[in-house]
Structure formats: structure tokens, C-alpha cells
Amino acid sequence: MIDRYIVLVAGGSGTRMGTAVPKQFLPLGKSVVLMQTFMAFYHFSPDFKFILALPENQIEYWKELCETYHFDLPHEIVKGGEQRFHSVQNALERVGESGLVAIHDGVRPLVSADTISRCFAEAEKSGNAIPCLKVVESLRETGEGWSRAVDRSKFVSIQTPQVFRCELLKRAYRQPFEPFYTDDASVVENLGVKINLVEGNVENIKITSPMDLVVAEGVGKGLR
């Protein structure tokens, strides 16, 4: 059995939600968003090795929450960096040279078992896999004072977990930071590696607005 790592990245500060509490700590189901995210993976496989990247000033609060909710799922904690890129870099220091590593947004608790399964299966076969969905809304490209319709059928929206062979992702993250890195796939792609797309699940939303929490409560019937 190869090693399989789950790196959860939770950098949010809560400002976009209009709340004082960072969105990863907002109540959801019987615990909080970030714990639900852990559980989605744990229920898929209790053998995952979990690493959590958190802003330094949130680590104590997280530990208190874990006590409050009796949350004892084993996980290592690493300090988040200035950008998401640096948080992942820090987390990858705890990841071995072989096996597979998934980078996942801490605020995506509704990732399905099917999505996790598809990502790991394709990454094991081809070296990497990221989940995507068709774009439902019309899209326009915009610039200073202009915009134009684009063909949405030529675009997909990208979710997480983004799964890679450990060796590949560690190599990618030895590159210097570039502002055009929008996700882990774009960092790996910068090595000249082809990215493989698999299907995500529509429920796998990133909780960024108060509406998203309502959605998560409504959709997440299986939340513990």
C-alpha cells in the first residue's frame, strides 16, 4: 500500500464572509466546516496521512475547537505562509518522496467519495489528476473598459482535491513563486507536465459566502 497524504489548506480570515470567525471554523452540521472536510476524507479511507496548513495565529484556536468537539482525528499542523503557495510548500516538507499527495481546500467539506476516488485513481495511473465541472453560466472575458462573450463550452471550473505523485508535486514546489499560480495544477503545469482532468461533484463548493453555508447545511445530509 502506497502512502497517501491529504494536505488541507485553510487560509481564510473571514472578511469575505462578513464574519469575525474565519470561514473554516464556522459551525456546520455537528461540528465546524474544517472538521467536516477532514471527515469526508477519513470516511473514504482512515489510512490517509493528514497535514493541516493553518495561519499561525489560528493554531491555538483550532486546538481549542478540537477539544470542544472531541475531534481526535490524527493530523500534523504546519504554519501557513504568506500565500497559499507557501502554505503548500510548508506542508510538503512533511510529505515523503513516494506515494500520492492530495491538496484540498479546507472549506470544501462536500467533496464526494466518487470525486476522491476518481482523483486518486487517475493520479496513480498518470501522475496527476484534478477534478473539474462544466461551466453552467455564460462567461465573459473582461479588461479595462471592455468585455467580450467567450464560448463557455471551452472552459471548465476547477475544484480540489488536486492529486499528484509526491515526487512530482515536491519538485514543482521547488520552483520560485509566480503570481500566475492559481492552484497546484498550475504550479505543476509550469514544469511542462500535462494535467489530467477528472469529473468533480457539483456539491463540492468552496464555502466563501453566507449562502454557501446554507447550501452546505442543506446538501450535506451526511454531515456528522
Next chain:
Amino acid sequence: MIDRYIVLVAGGSGTRMGTAVPKQFLPLGKSVVLMQTFMAFYHFSPDFKFILALPENQIEYWKELCETYHFDLPHEIVKGGEQRFHSVQNALERVGESGLVAIHDGVRPLVSADTISRCFAEAEKSGNAIPCLKVVESLRETGEGWSRAVDRSKFVSIQTPQVFRCELLKRAYRQPFEPFYTDDASVVENLGVKINLVEGNVENIKITSPMDLVVAEGVGKGLR
């Protein structure tokens, strides 16, 4: 007071929902999706002139639903066409030469009063306006066997209502159909007219999946 028309386009057949009933007729709040959409506009202003474009084989069923739910908001009904383009074309025959006309998806019941207000205000000033939102997820452009990361900050996702001076939209829809028309703005844009973007609202989703209905029930506290 200028004439203001609301054209609701409801062409869905229900296949994507995995239901036998077209999504515009699914129960929502105390009535059905399409009635909630009517009400969102009616509560903004009872003076709107409503036109509904429906597939011919759904018109009888809609009339029965209206009786069942005692839904007596005045509206004209026109037959839907083969494509959305043709449905709008049919509806525009009932629209006068002056004033403003909004084209809106029948399955977007959660449009806010603010969005409606912004669209009409900008269209009255500049001739047209469409509501948009920042793209939250990473985007990739895809083709046969390839994909590449794109900068999502350069894209916006487009909602409805799309509002135009009647004269402008009627002129646009006299053009022959083109497959690259993805919405009404793209038809008008093809005349060489600049499209004006205003802010939409995140709740203003298009109901296309069972999850979306859960969202609508959860978010739509004001549903009647």
C-alpha cells in the same frame, strides 16, 4: 413612465434534473419555480408587462398549474422556438418599439431587487446592462486532449435579467441565428454595441441540478 417588459424564457425539459417534470415547474416555496420567478419581478414593480415563452407542449400544463395555485399575475404566453434564440424572437413580437425589455431565465427565482434595479438603471442610461459576478473557482480552457490554466480574474460569469432598450434588442434579434449566441448580450454585441456590466447577486442561480433546488429553498426565505 416608460414601458418595461419582462420576458421569461423557460425552455427546460427536465432531463438534466433527472426528473420527469421540467425544472421550471418543480415545487419551490408555496408554488413552483417559475411562479417564484414571476413574483420576484412583480414585487419589485407591479407595472411590468410580462411575457412568458414556453415550449408549446407545456402551455396547457402551465395553465393548469396556474389554476391549482390560484396564480393570476397577468402575462402573455408565446410559443418557445427550437433554440432559446427563437423563443426570445417570438416574445419580442409582443414588445413595443420604445421602453426597456428584460430577458430573464424562468429558472432564476432568486434574482434580488438590487440586481433588477441596477440592470434597469444602467440600461435606461446606456441602452443595455447585464448582471455579472466574479468567478470563484479556478478556470481552465480546454480542447481536444489539452487544457491550460487561465487567469480567472479576467473573467466574469453572466446572469440574467439582461436589459435592453426595446428598439436595440428587437434590431439585434432581426439578425439570423448564429450558434455562438450564448445569451442576449452576445446577440446585441454582434451589432457592434458595447455591453455594460453591473453587479448581480450570488443567490441568483440558475436551477439546473437537484442541489440548486435545495439551495433555493434554503436561501429563498422570502419565497411566497
